[in-house]
Amino acid sequence: MVDYRKCAMIGCGFVGASSVFALMQSGLFSEMVLIDSNRDRAEGEAMDLSHGLPFGRPMEIYAGDYSDVAGCGLVIITAGANQKPGETRLDLVNKNVAIFKQIIPEVVKHNTECILLIITNPVDILTYVALKLSGFPPQRVIGSGTVLDTARLKYLIGRRLGVDSRSVHAFIIGEHGDSELAVWSSANISGIELNRFCEQNGNFEFRKAANELYTDVRDSAYTIIKKKGATYYGIAMSVRRIATCILRDEHSILPVSSLIQGHYGLEGLCMGVPAIVGSKGVEKVLDINLSGEEQLELMHSADELKKVLASLDLPK
Template sequence: MNSKLSKVGVVGAGRVGAAVANALVMMGVCVSVVLYNRTKDKAEGEAWDIEDAIPLLEECDILPTDKYEDFADCDVIVITIGAQASEGQSRLELLSDNADIMRSTIKELDRVAPDAILIIISNPVDVLTRIAIKTSTRPENLIIGSGTVLDTARVRYQLGKLINISKQDANIYVIGEHGDTSVIVWSNALIGAIPLEKFSLPQGTSLDKIKSEYVENTRKRAYAIGERKGGTSHGISTVAAQLVDTVLRDEKQIFTVSVKADSEYKIGEEVVLGLPCIIGKKGIERKLHIPLSEEEQSGLEHSAEKLNEAYESVM
């Protein structure tokens, strides 16, 4: 795929969908964006607003539409459609509202763009990705949930800030549910090539203190943002645009996306949750196994159990 010749679709022109379309244009990810909304006026308003910035950026066309047929020649389609969490509402509490929307959306996309790679950022993303995999006729590797990519970015940012290094050198992953049962994999965390447990931390800071604070901060970050501005949009839209860019450029980057777990994780191979994978032009090109401590394994099993219960509740 050539990103300069690529067309990307966005399903939903709400707060998150509009932010995704804007991020795609701002980051110069593709040459054309199709922005779909059931109400075309909404799609037009958001598209025209973004269009006004294009003379200051790389050239990009934006097509507002209320017809799924306009996705027919898209290489990648980002799904943002569905109800957003209200203040204090967990992602899993959105499931009953969004499960049927996901099924109908996937059927439409299978009809008009059966070969496109789908990137799902609707919540609860892990369960909705599992529903998409179950519903779709396309191969599983072409369906990617955003998983814990944003959670991982949050931890890396805060950790890098605390110990005063580049955030890109804070090599630590968050896995499991994108939500209240997420698991930070401290046991394999590296600062550059140095294990975190052997890294010299700032005076007055201990690893135990970091662990206790970061677990809660990571899980509550979205709630804190929601309380202040009504919901998240910028972080997750950048995640979506980065995943699209990685696919189009065939970069083979590692992201903790929503996938079915391999047998090594011992949590059941039908459960879908955030785990490290290599992403490229074929979508999910390889699933990776990250060694876990006993505590982390227990946390992942708990996360899988909660997600499986949620999935079964809407089947």
């Protein structure tokens, strides 16, 4: 029996530590164990975070090893090599697949009932790798997918149109990377179709700016990495959002990465598409309406991922 108030974070780099900080403030967990190949780093992060507990909610944060994942309801993996300036997410694949071949068997040795939440890039490839190496049911292996990309799109649309980004409803889907696509055909502002909203508010130039916004979203990570070396706050908030959906059994719809089985005419890969997320993980992958052009772009994105998957040595 697992305890969904106990969580493990594997990897205590910028993303892992920032995610633990966000989760600590959420009040979702009563116990969090930090695991890293550098034990001193895990211990230092646990100490630093614990010193802030008097300002938050009672919980236990400590450094541990893989035996401590026993009983965890949620195991989050951020461990892996960092994306360097000029390097694509898919360039990371061989280094991080090798790391996952060490991590996943250790997790499974101590816990076969948890939900795995994969954050490490390239996240769609590594979600599929984790699924194959763990042998877990597909609904319990989730990647962060295009949750952050979608948030970036909502933020940029909201800023451009002068509305609260929480009133923007639009998705980035496909690979979390260079082949991702914006689903403009169903984008809306609180139920008002995007083009109509723009016309009603005299913003006739928005459609011309749409491709610019998409490019800004797609290239955000490259820009941030160039300027400050790494991205971590945005993804940390994404981790918190996904964890909240699971722990509170929200049945919220998020474009997480999970196994595609016939959806959009695709199968045999993981990528970010809207799905209902709750206490059992991915409850249902949703087929949203796409324009003909968007369907072709999604097929291209899937092909890019499948090329990489075909080169990997994974269990059948």
